Amino acid sequence: MDILYSILIDPFMQMVELPDFFLQVLWEGFVAGVLYALIALGFVLIFKASGVFNFAQGIMVVFAGLTLVGLHEKGVPAYLALILTIGVMGLLALGVERFVMRPLVNQPEIILLMSTIGLTYFLIGFGEFIFGGEPKQMITEELGLPTGSTAFEIGDGGLLILQHIDIAAAVIALIMVGALAVFFNKTRIGRALRAVADDHQAALSVGISLHQIWAIVWFAAGIVALTTGIMWGARSDVSFALEIIALKALPVLILGGFTSIPGAIVGGLIIGIGEKIGEIYWGPLVGGGIESWLAYMIALIFLLFRPQGLFGERIIERV
Incomplete structure (x- = not known):
C-alpha cells in the first residue's frame, strides 16, 4: 500500500500543498516544451520537402x-556576427542541396537518411576543427536579449520566479512557429x-524546381537551428x-x-511539461533521471x- 500511495497519491498531494512550486515546475516545462517544438520544426521542414528525417x-x-x-x-560585433551566421547557414543550405540532395533525387528514403547522418559527422568534425570542443557562452546581452528575473507572489507567501x-x-519561439505555419x-x-514532399516527379512535371525548393527549406531549417541555438545557449552554454x-x-x-x-507544438509541450513533472514528483521514487528517458517512453507508447x-x-497503401 505504501508503494501505491507514493506513486498514485503522494505526488498529487505535493502539487496541492505547494501550488507555487507546482506552477514553477509547469513554467519550466512549458519553456522547455516550446523550445523542443522549435527544434522539431526544423525536422518538420526537411521532412515535408524530402520525406526523410533530417538527422x-x-x-x-x-x-x-x-x-x-x-x-x-x-572581434565581429554581435549583430554583424548574427547576419554573417545567417549567411553561413544559407551557404550550408546551398551546399547541402548541391552536393547531398541533388545527386540523390528519387533515391530510397534510407539513402537520404544516411546522407544526413554523414552530414552530421561532417559538421561535428568541421565544427570542432574551426571552433574547438570547449563549451562557449552565448552572447546574450550583446544581442539585446533580456537577463534577470521577475518574482510574482502566489497565494500566502509563495513565489513564481520567471x-x-x-x-x-x-x-x-511562438512567433517563429506562427510565421512558419503561415509560410506553409x-x-x-x-x-x-x-x-515536393508528396511526389518528386509529379512536382517536377508541373514546373516546380526541386533544387530551389530544397535550398529554401534547408535555409529555413538553418534559421530555425540558429534561433534554437541562441535560445538554448542563452539558458546554458553552446x-x-x-x-x-x-x-x-x-x-x-x-x-x-x-x-x-x-x-x-502540442508534442513539444507534452514532452517538456511531462518530463519536468515526472522528474520532480516521481523521479525520487526511482532515484532520479526520469527527464532523460521519459520522452522516449511516451513516444514508444504512441x-x-x-x-x-x-x-x-x-497512410493506407494497397498491396
Missing part, C-alpha cells in the same frame, strides 16, 4: 550557435513544398552536448506527427497505439 538538425543547432559565438570572439530569457525564448499554408512556396537535447525532437515528432506544425501521431495522417 543533422541537432548538429545544425550547435553549428549555428558556435558560428555566432565564434565570430563574436574574433527568468526574463525564458520569457523571451517562449515569445520568440498561405504562400506559393509553402504549397510547392508540400507538393556546446556539442546540445545535439543530444536536439534529438528530443524525435519523440516530439512521434507524438505530434512528422508533417504537422501544430503537432510539433508508436504502439497511434504510430501516425496526434496530428499525422494515416
Whole structure:
C-alpha cells in the first residue's frame, strides 16, 4: 500500500500543498516544451520537402550557435556576427542541396537518411576543427536579449520566479512557429513544398524546381537551428552536448506527427511539461533521471497505439 500511495497519491498531494512550486515546475516545462517544438520544426521542414528525417538538425543547432559565438570572439560585433551566421547557414543550405540532395533525387528514403547522418559527422568534425570542443557562452546581452528575473507572489507567501530569457525564448519561439505555419499554408512556396514532399516527379512535371525548393527549406531549417541555438545557449552554454537535447525532437515528432506544425507544438509541450513533472514528483521514487528517458517512453507508447501521431495522417497503401 505504501508503494501505491507514493506513486498514485503522494505526488498529487505535493502539487496541492505547494501550488507555487507546482506552477514553477509547469513554467519550466512549458519553456522547455516550446523550445523542443522549435527544434522539431526544423525536422518538420526537411521532412515535408524530402520525406526523410533530417538527422543533422541537432548538429545544425550547435553549428549555428558556435558560428555566432565564434565570430563574436574574433572581434565581429554581435549583430554583424548574427547576419554573417545567417549567411553561413544559407551557404550550408546551398551546399547541402548541391552536393547531398541533388545527386540523390528519387533515391530510397534510407539513402537520404544516411546522407544526413554523414552530414552530421561532417559538421561535428568541421565544427570542432574551426571552433574547438570547449563549451562557449552565448552572447546574450550583446544581442539585446533580456537577463534577470521577475518574482510574482502566489497565494500566502509563495513565489513564481520567471527568468526574463525564458520569457523571451517562449515569445520568440511562438512567433517563429506562427510565421512558419503561415509560410506553409498561405504562400506559393509553402504549397510547392508540400507538393515536393508528396511526389518528386509529379512536382517536377508541373514546373516546380526541386533544387530551389530544397535550398529554401534547408535555409529555413538553418534559421530555425540558429534561433534554437541562441535560445538554448542563452539558458546554458553552446556546446556539442546540445545535439543530444536536439534529438528530443524525435519523440516530439512521434507524438505530434512528422508533417504537422501544430503537432510539433502540442508534442513539444507534452514532452517538456511531462518530463519536468515526472522528474520532480516521481523521479525520487526511482532515484532520479526520469527527464532523460521519459520522452522516449511516451513516444514508444504512441508508436504502439497511434504510430501516425496526434496530428499525422494515416497512410493506407494497397498491396
